[in-house]
Amino acid sequence: MKIGIVGDLILSDHLKIDKTLRDILHSTDLNIANLEAPFIREGMKPALKAGLHQLTEDCHILHDLNIRAVSLANNHMCDFGSEGIEITRQVLKDHGIAHFGAGSRLEEALEPAEISIRKRKVALWGFMQRYASGRHFATSASGGVAELRKDLVLSVLKESDADIKIIYNHWNQEFENFPEPVNKLLAEEAAQYCDLLIGSHSHCLQGIQSTGKSNIFYGMGNFSMPALEYAGTRLIEYPEISRSSMLVVLNMDETDQSYTIHPIHLDQSACLVSSPVKEEAEIVLLHLQGISEALQKPYRTYRKFYNANKQRKLLPTQVRNRHFNRFRLWLYYGTDRMVRNIEMKLPSVLNRLGLLSFVKRRMSSLLQYLHSNR
Numbered sequence: 001m002k003i004g005i006v007g008d009l010i011l012s013d014h015l016k017i018d019k020t021l022r023d024i025l026h027s028t029d030l031n032i033a034n035l036e037a038p039f040i041r042e043g044m045k046p047a048l049k050a051g052l053h054q055l056t057e058d059c060h061i062l063h064d065l066n067i068r069a070v071s072l073a074n075n076h077m078c079d080f081g082s083e084g085i086e087i088t089r090q091v092l093k094d095h096g097i098a099h100f101g102a103g104s105r106l107e108e109a110l111e112p113a114e115i116s117i118r119k120r121k122v123a124l125w126g127f128m129q130r131y132a133s134g135r136h137f138a139t140s141a142s143g144g145v146a147e148l149r150k151d152l153v154l155s156v157l158k159e160s161d162a163d164i165k166i167i168y169n170h171w172n173q174e175f176e177n178f179p180e181p182v183n184k185l186l187a188e189e190a191a192q193y194c195d196l197l198i199g200s201h202s203h204c205l206q207g208i209q210s211t212g213k214s215n216i217f218y219g220m221g222n223f224s225m226p227a228l229e230y231a232g233t234r235l236i237e238y239p240e241i242s243r244s245s246m247l248v249v250l251n252m253d254e255t256d257q258s259y260t261i262h263p264i265h266l267d268q269s270a271c272l273v274s275s276p277v278k279e280e281a282e283i284v285l286l287h288l289q290g291i292s293e294a295l296q297k298p299y300r301t302y303r304k305f306y307n308a309n310k311q312r313k314l315l316p317t318q319v320r321n322r323h324f325n326r327f328r329l330w331l332y333y334g335t336d337r338m339v340r341n342i343e344m345k346l347p348s349v350l351n352r353l354g355l356l357s358f359v360k361r362r363m364s365s366l367l368q369y370l371h372s373n374r
Helices: 019-025 060-064 081-094 150-159 181-190 278-296 299-309 322-352 356-372
Strands: 002-009 030-035 067-071 098-100 113-117 120-128 164-170 196-200 208-211 214-217 222-224 244-252 257-266 272-274
Touching (some): 002 067, 002 196, 019 244, 060 067, 067 113, 081 098, 150 164, 181 196, 181 299, 222 244, 278 299
Parallel strands (some): 002 030, 164 196, 196 214
Antiparallel strands (some): 002 244, 257 272
């Protein structure tokens, strides 16, 4: 059995996939992706600020790419509220695309997508990490996505009788080379009960870890996130680190699995998806090898390594107590928003007071002084 996996995906008629990648995708029994945004009808208004979406008429692209299953457990699936989730689920059902990770209540969001391949039952679940807000998550009474919690992950895996069990998580921090320590710890425990763990959301490659019979791909990178306008919000062009990603093809037999990594290059608009030339592909593979080596460290050692190497030093590293995490992240993001608002509004306030040019001159003098006294 051959299973292909890719990362974050938003469908668009601007999307162009080269023939090499298409041929690989059509050589597998099953391809899996993270569907990063809901399907909507023309004229729908976003319920949340970003409003990322894809149009129902673009669902056929999933068939064109032989993608038979998609995770809905991500932070943009609720951009158009519960209506967006229900439209998405219905569109996928009408097109025969398996989906998992979201629903009208928690029980539904935890239901696996089950696919029979060569007389073997494959079960897939999707979970999303909690950051500061809980508005995305399904409860017993309301819709949303399944929250990434150890108790939920382990319970669905232990209760399933599937031959192959796959978890697709939306987790870790954006544009970081390494997964958060608590997620590494969770993945290692979950790997005792499943065959494959996949990660998205970082929008860049993260490392690969093999444990027991399982492989963990912490960050697949973007498959396609077109830098277009979505309901009045333009998706920014992501930094250079996001333009390298991968398509992984797993060969899964009765007792073992092996995999092949196919590097992917995205152009600046993230609409043109292609296989890089040999030299660039080798650089991507060496980068993956390098960032994967750190994952062999035990938890405490890895935690120190992660804190020393993460890009955003002030962003709190998550701990095992999820309630404490919520408080620390709420404080961080609240302070960040306050500082951003001050930065945006301060110039106009100073201008109204007639102090803008004075402050600019003083700041310029201060910077010149600091530069000259280094």
